[in-house]
Amino acid sequence: MKKAVHFGAGNIGRGFIGLLLSQAGYQVTFVDVNDTLVGALKKEGEYPVVLADDQPQQIIVRGVSGINSAMEPFEAIAAAAEADLITTAVGVNVLKHIAPTIAAAISQRLAEPSPKPLHIIACENAIGGSTQLKEHVEPLLAREIIQKAEGLVAFPNAAVDRIVPLQQHENPLMVEVEPFYEWVVDASGMLPGYIPVEGVLYVKELSPYIERKLFTVNTGHCSAAYRGYLKGLDTIQQAMAHQDIKDELVQVLQESGAVLVAKHGFDPKEHDSYIQKILERFRNPALQDDIVRIGRSPIRKLSPNDRLVSPALQAFERGLPYQGLAKSMAAALRFNAAEDEEAVQIQQSLRLRGLTPTITEITGILEDHPVHQEIVNQYHRL
Numbered sequence: 001m002k003k004a005v006h007f008g009a010g011n012i013g014r015g016f017i018g019l020l021l022s023q024a025g026y027q028v029t030f031v032d033v034n035d036t037l038v039g040a041l042k043k044e045g046e047y048p049v050v051l052a053d054d055q056p057q058q059i060i061v062r063g064v065s066g067i068n069s070a071m072e073p074f075e076a077i078a079a080a081a082e083a084d085l086i087t088t089a090v091g092v093n094v095l096k097h098i099a100p101t102i103a104a105a106i107s108q109r110l111a112e113p114s115p116k117p118l119h120i121i122a123c124e125n126a127i128g129g130s131t132q133l134k135e136h137v138e139p140l141l142a143r144e145i146i147q148k149a150e151g152l153v154a155f156p157n158a159a160v161d162r163i164v165p166l167q168q169h170e171n172p173l174m175v176e177v178e179p180f181y182e183w184v185v186d187a188s189g190m191l192p193g194y195i196p197v198e199g200v201l202y203v204k205e206l207s208p209y210i211e212r213k214l215f216t217v218n219t220g221h222c223s224a225a226y227r228g229y230l231k232g233l234d235t236i237q238q239a240m241a242h243q244d245i246k247d248e249l250v251q252v253l254q255e256s257g258a259v260l261v262a263k264h265g266f267d268p269k270e271h272d273s274y275i276q277k278i279l280e281r282f283r284n285p286a287l288q289d290d291i292v293r294i295g296r297s298p299i300r301k302l303s304p305n306d307r308l309v310s311p312a313l314q315a316f317e318r319g320l321p322y323q324g325l326a327k328s329m330a331a332a333l334r335f336n337a338a339e340d341e342e343a344v345q346i347q348q349s350l351r352l353r354g355l356t357p358t359i360t361e362i363t364g365i366l367e368d369h370p371v372h373q374e375i376v377n378q379y380h381r382l
């Protein structure tokens with residue numbers, strides 16, 4: 001049986017990547033630092049995934065195991081060194097922490113006389129997630145290993161889409177997910193002769209897929225979440241019931257949509273249907289999705305290459321509207337969730353340094369740029 005090692009036994013790890021890989025015939029080993037999850041994976045060897053719909057369906061993912069990379073680092077390296085596929089869903093900011101394990105695994109694997117090829121795919125909400133992981137791993141490899149890895153180890157980028165809220169069940173492994181999923185991998189980053197994973201879509205050019213996903217699902221989700229937060233709401237389902245939030249959300253998605261249509265040549269009608277489908281997914285009454293989860297890590301979400309700044313700057317460059325996106329950024333700056341470290345950091349920076357330096361530092365948009373000025377205007381209006 002083919003072996004997959006997946007870093008991150010959290011919501012997407014268990015509820016999407018682990019499930020799909022298992023259904024595609026892989027034996028999945030989860031590597032995580034959460035001992036409750038790892039202990040339960042070792043003990044149970046299986047877990048339930050519930051597809052949340054009017055008629056929920058339960059699937060049992062069998063034959064899985066867990067390794068705690070903080071407590072069993074050598075086991076984690078050995079498992080990764082032997083894997084047919086390595087995937088991650090740990091959060092893009094955590095990639096640097098798993099890089100040493102992956103680098104050690106690559107070195108161990110390539111020390112064998114005829115090592116098998118290996119794909120390492122980061123399934124994170126980010127543009128170029130696998131490339132970012134590679135950039136953390138490569139400096140940890142000896143020069144001869146880097147040379148040997150050429151043609152044997154690849155880090156193809158990917159886009160992953162499935163909404164999995166924060167949740168608690170008696171069984172810590174149980175995970176409830178929306179039925180929809182999409183996992184797209186950049187075929188140009190795969191090694192020649194690769195065997196596709198069933199359920200994954202391989203495309204010649206990833207950019208239209210990752211931008212469409214990130215600048216629609218994620219741009220829209222956080223835009224609704226930050227507006228809902230300012231109204232004191234708890235869940236995205238509550239936010240989506242507010243007509244003014246819905247109207248503004250449509251404006252935001254029309255702004256990012258206009259960029260996507262102009263840049264990637266999408267059919268405007270088809271893109272509009274894509275937006276409508278996403279709005280339905282946000283409303284899914286079978287899920288309760290916390291606004292604080294969807295808005296989490298606002299510094300990352302406001303970073304130059306992410307879901308708010310990038311479409312706004314691209315809209316500006318094309319002479320298209322960006323006011324709704326600027327309002328989302330202003331609302332993100334007012335996201336004051338005490339449990340979110342990045343939200344706390346933003347509030348500190350606003351207090352100590354003021355609005356304009358904070359915007360410039362986090363978004364990279366200079367003070368005299370019209371998008372910067374629009375964020376300032378919207379911030380004062382909120």
Ligand SMILES: NC(=O)C1=CN([C@@H]2O[C@H](COP(=O)(O)OP(=O)(O)OC[C@H]3O[C@@H](n4cnc5c(N)ncnc54)[C@H](O)[C@@H]3O)[C@@H](O)[C@H]2O)C=CC1
Pocket residue numbers: 007008009010011012013031032033034037069089090091092094097098123124125160161162163164165
């Ligand atoms: N939840 C969702 O709906 C979606 C999430 N994503 C992306 O998937 C990634 C994971 O998100 P979630 O599953 O929601 O988060 P999560 O918090 O449920 O899972 C992350 C897991 O990574 C583990 N982890 C943290 N540090 C680690 C380390 N050093 N080594 C190994 N494991 C470590 C955590 O213990 C946790 O189990 C993020 O990049 C997110 O943007 C993408 C699409 C949808």
Ligand SMILES: O=P(O)(O)OC[C@H]1O[C@](O)(CO)[C@@H](O)[C@@H]1O
Pocket residue numbers: 125160161162163164217218221222293294295296297
């Ligand atoms: O995981 P991130 O990047 O913090 O963002 C949360 C987003 O991820 C998703 O879970 C799915 O992409 C959305 O529900 C939400 O917009």
